[in-house]
Amino acid sequence: MGYYDLKKLENPNDKTALEKKHVPFIEAPDEVKKGEFFEVKVSFGKEIVHPMEEGHFIQNFDLYAEYYQLARVDFTHEVKAEATLTIKLEESSKLRVFAYCNLHGQWEGSKDITVVE
Numbered sequence: 001m002g003y004y005d006l007k008k009l010e011n012p013n014d015k016t017a018l019e020k021k022h023v024p025f026i027e028a029p030d031e032v033k034k035g036e037f038f039e040v041k042v043s044f045g046k047e048i049v050h051p052m053e054e055g056h057f058i059q060n061f062d063l064y065a066e067y068y069q070l071a072r073v074d075f076t077h078e079v080k081a082e083a084t085l086t087i088k089l090e091e092s093s094k095l096r097v098f099a100y101c102n103l104h105g106q107w108e109g110s111k112d113i114t115v116v117e
């Protein structure tokens with residue numbers, strides 16, 4: 001399984017067990033004020049918690065606003081795979097998270113945020 005094999009949720013009404021564990025779950029307001037800080041919580045996953053064991057864990061995730069990288073978070077297997085970041089946006093954007101599981105490869109999750117003046 002290579003880096004180019006990016007996986008995301010195929011059908012929200014029929015999630016596979018792998019999707020439930022790996023698709024990054026993004027909690028953030030639907031609407032924020034331009035340039036004002038707000039919190040974004042990323043976890044894995046919503047329905048089934050991804051294991052954090054020596055041989056199987058979420059190694060990292062990158063947070064993007066569209067194609068602009070905002071942050072990278074690295075994990076060891078001794079840490080719960082979740083993080084809350086405080087960010088600000090200048091314009092409405094799709095927040096995108098790319099996460100890497102050492103066994104199951106790279107996964108994308110996203111959430112649209114509307115920015116108001």
Ligand SMILES: [Fe+2]
Pocket residue numbers: 022050056057101102103104
């Ligand atoms: Fe995994």
